[in-house]
Amino acid sequence: MNLEQLKVLVWVRWRIAINQLVHGGSVGAVLSSVLGVIVIALSISSLVLAFGLGLFLLAKVPASTLIVVWDVIMAAFLFFWIIGLVTELQRSETVSFEKLMHLPISLRSAFFLNYLCSWFNLSMVAFLPAMLGLALAQIVTHGMGMFVVLPLLASQLAMITAITYQLRGWIAALMENPRKRRTVIVTMGMIIMFLSQAPQLFNVYVMRKSRQSRQTSQQQLQQELERYERDMSDLRQELQEGQIEPAEFNRRAAEIEPPVPSPATTKPPSLDEQTIALLHAALPPGWLGLGVKTLAQHRYWPAMVTTFLAAGVAAVSLRRGYRSTIRYYRLGHMHTVRSGAKHSAPDPQVTNKHDASSFRKIHVPGIPDVVLDFTRIHLRHLLRAPEIRMALLVPPMVVGLSLIPAMFSTHDELSKMPVIYRPLLLMGAGVFSVLSILQLLMNQFGFDRDGFRTYMLVPLSRRNLLLAKNLSCLPIGFGISLVMVSVAQFMTRASVDGYLGTIVQCGSGFLVCCMFGNFISVLSPMPAATRTMRRSRVKLVNVLLHVVFAMTLPFVQIPIAVPYVVYWLWHFYGGTRWVPVYTLSSLVLLAALGAVYLWVLPMQGRLLLRRQGAVLRVVAASQD
Amino acid sequence: METDWAIESENLTRAFGDVRAVDDVNLRVRWGSFYGFLGPNGAGKSTTIKMLTGLLEPTSGSMRILGESVRQDQEQLAIKKRIGVVPENLGLFDNLTAREYLTFVGRMYLMPVDTIQQRSEDLLSVLGLQDEHKKLTLEYSHGMKKKLSLAAALLPNPDLLFLDEPFEGVDAVTSRAIRDILSDFVARGSTVFLTSHVLEIVERLCTDVGIIAHGKLIEQGPLDELKQDGSLESLFLQRVGNHEETRVEVSWLKDRAV
Numbered sequence A: 001m002n003l004e005q006l007k008v009l010v011w012v013r014w015r016i017a018i019n020q021l022v023h024g025g026s027v028g029a030v031l032s033s034v035l036g037v038i039v040i041a042l043s044i045s046s047l048v049l050a051f052g053l054g055l056f057l058l059a060k061v062p063a064s065t066l067i068v069v070w071d072v073i074m075a076a077f078l079f080f081w082i083i084g085l086v087t088e089l090q091r092s093e094t095v096s097f098e099k100l101m102h103l104p105i106s107l108r109s110a111f112f113l114n115y116l117c118s119w120f121n122l123s124m125v126a127f128l129p130a131m132l133g134l135a136l137a138q139i140v141t142h143g144m145g146m147f148v149v150l151p152l153l154a155s156q157l158a159m160i161t162a163i164t165y166q167l168r169g170w171i172a173a174l175m176e177n178p179r180k181r182r183t184v185i186v187t188m189g190m191i192i193m194f195l196s197q198a199p200q201l202f203n204v205y206v207m208r209k210s211r212q213s214r215q216t217s218q219q220q221l222q223q224e225l226e227r228y229e230r231d232m233s234d235l236r237q238e239l240q241e242g243q244i245e246p247a248e249f250n251r252r253a254a255e256i257e258p259p260v261p262s263p264a265t266t267k268p269p270s271l272d273e274q275t276i277a278l279l280h281a282a283l284p285p286g287w288l289g290l291g292v293k294t295l296a297q298h299r300y301w302p303a304m305v306t307t308f309l310a311a312g313v314a315a316v317s318l319r320r321g322y323r324s325t326i327r328y329y330r331l332g333h334m335h336t337v338r339s340g341a342k343h344s345a346p347d348p349q350v351t352n353k354h355d356a357s358s359f360r361k362i363h364v365p366g367i368p369d370v371v372l373d374f375t376r377i378h379l380r381h382l383l384r385a386p387e388i389r390m391a392l393l394v395p396p397m398v399v400g401l402s403l404i405p406a407m408f409s410t411h412d413e414l415s416k417m418p419v420i421y422r423p424l425l426l427m428g429a430g431v432f433s434v435l436s437i438l439q440l441l442m443n444q445f446g447f448d449r450d451g452f453r454t455y456m457l458v459p460l461s462r463r464n465l466l467l468a469k470n471l472s473c474l475p476i477g478f479g480i481s482l483v484m485v486s487v488a489q490f491m492t493r494a495s496v497d498g499y500l501g502t503i504v505q506c507g508s509g510f511l512v513c514c515m516f517g518n519f520i521s522v523l524s525p526m527p528a529a530t531r532t533m534r535r536s537r538v539k540l541v542n543v544l545l546h547v548v549f550a551m552t553l554p555f556v557q558i559p560i561a562v563p564y565v566v567y568w569l570w571h572f573y574g575g576t577r578w579v580p581v582y583t584l585s586s587l588v589l590l591a592a593l594g595a596v597y598l599w600v601l602p603m604q605g606r607l608l609l610r611r612q613g614a615v616l617r618v619v620a621a622s623q624d
Numbered sequence B: 001m002e003t004d005w006a007i008e009s010e011n012l013t014r015a016f017g018d019v020r021a022v023d024d025v026n027l028r029v030r031w032g033s034f035y036g037f038l039g040p041n042g043a044g045k046s047t048t049i050k051m052l053t054g055l056l057e058p059t060s061g062s063m064r065i066l067g068e069s070v071r072q073d074q075e076q077l078a079i080k081k082r083i084g085v086v087p088e089n090l091g092l093f094d095n096l097t098a099r100e101y102l103t104f105v106g107r108m109y110l111m112p113v114d115t116i117q118q119r120s121e122d123l124l125s126v127l128g129l130q131d132e133h134k135k136l137t138l139e140y141s142h143g144m145k146k147k148l149s150l151a152a153a154l155l156p157n158p159d160l161l162f163l164d165e166p167f168e169g170v171d172a173v174t175s176r177a178i179r180d181i182l183s184d185f186v187a188r189g190s191t192v193f194l195t196s197h198v199l200e201i202v203e204r205l206c207t208d209v210g211i212i213a214h215g216k217l218i219e220q221g222p223l224d225e226l227k228q229d230g231s232l233e234s235l236f237l238q239r240v241g242n243h244e245e246t247r248v249e250v251s252w253l254k255d256r257a258v
C-alpha cells in the first residue's frame, strides 16, 4: 500500500464531498453544515454521557453485571447495524474501482479506503462515542488494566465492519449475475427468516418449559396448602373437643410441615458462570462483554486473545473481500443476458414478431391501448433493472423481520382475538407491502435516467404518461400485497369478508400512493446512481421534502380506515355476519378514490408538462 | 527492448456467457507505430483495449505490453505507470474540476505537484479547456469530457497510449490539435493504439492498422501494404462486409408519412 496514493485518495474524496456540497446550492450547504454540527454535538454529548454514567453507576457493580451491560450495548449496536446493512447494500462507492483500474494505483489502498469509509454511518456515529465513553470510564474506575478494552473494542468493530463489507461486496457481485441472483434471494430470505425466528423459537421453547414447570409446582403448592389446612383444622377440632392438651397441640402443630414453595417458583432457572463464559466465547459479538468482565476480575488473557482473534478475523475477511472485489471487476460483470436469448443467432424477424404479438393482448375499457403498451414496456424495464429488484426485495425482508415473528409470538393470543379485529392485522401486512413500492412511486422518473428523454419526446399526453407509469407499478405492488395479505390471512384466519376486503383496500392504498407519488416525483425528482438505488448528488432540500412527504403519507391514508370503521360498527351493533360489509364498503371507497384519481391525474399531467425540463436536468445527468 | 513488439497478444479471448466478444486475437503492434484498431460496432475493440489495459481479465490467452508479460494475479503497477489510457467510459469523477482531476491522476503516477500543474496548464490550453476551471466535470459536454480524459492520459507522458475513440464528439479545431500532439508523440518513438470509426483520420495518422469483426482479427499490418492502391474505406468495407450485398432496403423511409 502506497501512503502517497492513499493520501491522494483521501484528498479526492474530500474534494468530491466539498464540491457536492458547494454545488448543492447554498441552502443545501447550510443545512448540511447544520446537520454536521448536530451530529458532532450529539456524538460528543453521548460520549460524555456514557463516560459519566460509567463513572457513577458502573463503578462498583460486580463483573457479572458489566458483562450484561456490554452485551446489551453490543446487541443494540448489532441490531441497528444490520438494519443499516440493508440500506448499505444499495449504496455504491464514491470512488468506484472502475475509475481507478487503468491508473498505476495499488487497488489495495483504494479498497482499504473504501472500507474505512464504510465505518461512517449512522449506527457507528450513534454507538461508537457511547462505547468509547463507557470504556474510558471503566479505565478510570477499574484501573489501567482495563486499558486493554480499547484495542478489544477496536478489533471487535473492525471485525464486524470487515465482515459486513465483505458480505456487501459479495452480495452486490452475486446480484449482478442473473443465475446466482435467485439463489441469493432464497438464501438471504431463509437466513433472515431463521434469524428472526431463532429468538422466538428459543423463547417459546424455554418459556413453555418454565411455564409448565411453574404450573406443576404451583399445583403441588396448592395441594400442600390444602393438606396443611386440613391437618391443622383437624388438630384445632381435636383441641376444641378437648381430646388433646394445648401443649400437645403445640407439639403436634409444629410437626405438621408447613407448605414449602418448591425452588422453581422462587428462582428462575439461571446459567452458571462457566456456561455464560463459554457462550460468550463461542459467540464473537460476546467477546467484548467477556473481555470487560474478565478484565474487571484482573484476568487479562481472555481479552487479549479475543482482541487478536477479532483482528485476525477482520484481516482475513478484508483480504477475501479485496480478492473477490478485484475478481468481480476484472472478470467483468456480465450485463444481464437472458438465457435462451444468447445461443440462437439473432433472427430479427422472429424476435420482433414475438415482441409485437405479446402486445395488444389485454384490452382494458377506458384505457387507451397506447397506454397499456407503454405500461407493458415500462414494466419490463422495471423488472429487469437489478437495483429495482433489489429495492423490491428489501421491504419484504423488513416485513419478514418484524411482522411475521410478531405474529408467531402472539399466536396464542391471536386465537383468542375477536374476529372483527383480525382484518386490522391483514391491513398491517397490506400497508407494508404497498409501502414497498412507495420508494418507486415517489421517484418515478429517477430510475429512467437518460430514458426520461425518450419519455419527454413520446407523443403521449402527460396525463397518460403518468397513468402508464402508475399502472406499471400496479402488478408489482399488487403482487406483493396479495402474497403478504394471504400469508397474514393464513396465520390469523380472518373471515373471507375480511380477506377480500383487505385486498380491495390494498388497491385503495395503492391509488392514494400513486396520487401522492406522482406529485412528489414531479415536484422533487431525485437522481438515481447507476446500478444502485442510492440517490447520488441529491440536494438536501429534496431529501427534506421527501421526508416531509413521507411523514404526511399516513394522514393522507386516513380514508383507508373508513371501511373498517363501517365494518366494526356493523358488527358492534349486531349486524348479521352474512353481509360482506367490509368488502362492500372497501369497494365503495375504491370507487370513490378512483374518481378522485381520475380527477387529479390531468392536473398532475399539466404539472409534469410544466416541470419536465427540470425533471430531466435532475435525472438524466451523468453520475460519479 | 526485449521484443519486437510494443503490444503482443497470443490467442487473446474474452467470452461473455456464450458470446465470444474477442476470439483468439493475436495482436502485433510495432514499437513507435501508430496503430489504428478498426471494426464495426460491437466487434470487440473496447473489450480488447480493456484487456490490454488491465480493466478486464481475458478468458484465455496471454499478452505482453511494452515487452513485459502481463500476469493476471498481479497489479502490474510497473506497466500501468508507463501507459496512458482513455477508457471507453472515460473514468472521470463527476464532482471534480478538470484541474482537480488532473492533479489526482498525476499524483497517482507519483508525479511532483509542480510538474502536474505546469503540464495541466499546457494540456488544458492546447485542448481548449483552460477557461472551464470553475466547472465540475458533470457540467462538461460530451466532447469536453473526452478532451479531459485525453489530457489525463497524456499527463504522465507515457510510453504507450491506449485511446478508445478519442476523436468521437470532438470539434474540428481540437481534433486537429489532438492529431498534432499524437503525431509528435509517435515521432519521438512512443506508441499509440487507438480505435476509431473515422477512417479518414486513421488513414491520415496511422502507420499500422488491425481490423476486427465479430471478435476475430481479420487483417493486420502496415497501412500501406494493406490498402495497396485503394483507400482504407474500400479495404474496410470489403473485409468487414460487402456493402452492396448486405444493403437492406428501408423502402418506407423514401416516402413521407401521411
Ligand SMILES: Nc1ncnc2c1ncn2[C@@H]1O[C@H](COP(=O)(O)OP(=O)(O)OP(=O)(O)O)[C@@H](O)[C@H]1O
Pocket (backbone or CB within 6 Å): A332, A333, A334, A335, B016, B019, B021, B039, B040, B041, B042, B043, B044, B045, B046, B047, B048
Ligand atoms: N459486460 C458485457 N456483458 C455482456 N456482453 C458484453 C459486455 N461487454 C461487451 N459485450 C459484448 O461484447 C461485444 C464487443 O463489445 P465491444 O464493446 O468490445 O465492441 P466495440 O468494438 O467497442 O464496439 P463500438 O464500436 O460500438 O464501441 C459486443 O457484442 C457486446 O455486446
Ligand SMILES: [Mg+2]
Pocket (backbone or CB within 6 Å): B045, B046, B047, B088, B164
Ligand atoms: Mg467501443
